[in-house]
Amino acid sequence: MxxxxxxxxxxxxxxxxxxxxxxxxxxxxxxxxxxxxxxxxxxxxxxxxxxxxxxxxxxxxxxxxxxxxxxxxxxxxxxxxxxxxxxxxxxxxxxxxxxxxxxxxxxxxxxxxxxxxxxxxxxxxxxxxxxxxxxxxxxxxxxxxxxxxxxxxxxGGYFKVGGAPGLRLLVKEQGRVAPGGTGWAKAAGNYAGGILVSAEAKKQGFDDVLYLDARHVRFVTETSGSNVFCALRNGTLVTPPLDDQILPGVTRLSAIEVARSLGMRVEERPIGIDEVVADGAGLFATGTAYTLARIHSVTLRGKETSFPDDTARAAIFEIIRGIQNGTREDTFGWTVPVDQTRRA
Ligand SMILES: Cc1ncc(COP(=O)(O)O)c(C=O)c1O
Structure with a gap:
């Protein structure tokens, strides 16, 4: 034992x-x-x-x-x-x-x-x-x-809690995965090349990186291990659509469903880093390990933009966390209990 x-x-x-x-x-x-x-x-x-x-x-x-x-x-x-x-x-x-x-x-x-x-x-x-x-x-x-x-x-938590209220991300003007490749699958090889990229960003004081799409090098895709959502100033929640470069995250799907159940408008559409910087009020990362992690800021070409509005993330996270840890009624039918009596 x-x-x-x-x-x-x-x-x-x-x-x-x-x-x-x-x-x-x-x-x-x-x-x-x-x-x-x-x-x-x-x-x-x-x-x-x-x-x-x-x-x-x-x-x-x-x-x-x-x-x-x-x-x-x-x-x-x-x-x-x-x-x-x-x-x-x-x-x-x-x-x-x-x-x-x-x-x-x-x-x-x-x-x-x-x-x-x-x-x-x-x-x-x-x-x-x-x-x-x-x-x-x-x-x-x-x-x-x-x-x-x-x-x-x-x-425990995926990130050590740092000074800023949320993650500080370095925007990489490159793709995480290749166009037409295996990015939508959870292939081991998708992750190998990113370790150095993340390690170098961490050396510069960032918590993680935010990758742009590999075709246009313009649209936001994912961090090294999570999907991302942007709450725009007009209240709409935007997340990149599922395509060859986006992993279909279980947390992403759940966040969309919970947000819609709360009456929020959710759009799955390409969103450029320029739009995030100009119109984003709140930004967060979703994943099994990341949970729903607030993103404090993104830094693109040396310019840091922060996202002060945590309302949407906090409201969605409250519900997802409660369902996951059994403190809230699972109205979505998402949890599956593990019978703890061992089989012979
Ligand atoms: C690249 C990438 N994107 C997104 C996610 C989030 O997926 P999920 O919510 O299913 O954990 C993960 C983690 O599994 C990931 O590795």
Missing amino acids: KPLPDWDALSFSLTETDAIWVCRGDTRRDPVWDAGTLRPFEDLAISVASPALSYGLGIFEGMKAQRAPDGTILLFRPDRNAERFRKSAERLTLAPFPEARFIEAVKETVRANARFVPPHGRGTFYVRPVEWASEARLGLGMVNGFTVAMYGSPV
Whole structure:
């Protein structure tokens, strides 16, 4: 049994837990996937010729389990992650993992690590499903053998709370992903190149970067790991439309639905950085790890613009957070409880 962390010192970092879940698949077999097993948190063997290592044939997901005040563990819209995991797999020529089995495996992973799900209000349990091509192959092409694995970690906030009320973003006049590429999928390779970009921005005192679109280098797309929303001075909430460069965020979708339920006007349309700077009153980032994070300012070509109006974000976040942590009635039907009695 692994040691429990200090619940009051959690950050967004890995704590090894008791168990991981591993499943092997081969598209030449029927059924493709084996039953999957829980194993201790340990290294897995991988062929040196796995195309995951050479060609980036890997995808992942990220979702959270939270404890309600009565101790129940709640997942948030796991069906959306299951669907995105399948679509990401199809884009990367990995075998799609059945959505119902994905949800069951997430529950099994959480259940096996239930003592690592922080007490209500003191953190969350982040679940990381991954899939990679595990068959050895030299040339670039499709393979048949795959591994799906799931692990999790208790986590705290994604960002250290800094001085400014919200994140300070550096606008990068470049795309996060290529036009026509894999940006809409949760492909491992989408993230590799951005680590240096974020690290350099952090060295300059920024919390994160804001990427523009790769075709026109004009429209706002995403930060390194979240979608973005801009509340205009006229009250309209704008977020970039889903396209080849935008990840279909579960938090993004939920924020749109909650905003509309509150009577806000929401537009999914391209929004230029010039419009954000000229007409933006409030700006925020949405994601599983980021939650709904206020953006204090964006800096473009050395000029910082700040966004003082936090009303829309605060109203939407209040509702989403309450549903996620079980303190508010789930009128949307988004949460899924994890049965905590272990199966024999
Ligand atoms: C690039 C990128 N955009 C957006 C998101 C937000 O997606 P979600 O709300 O499903 O976590 C994430 C995080 O998963 C991400 O990595």
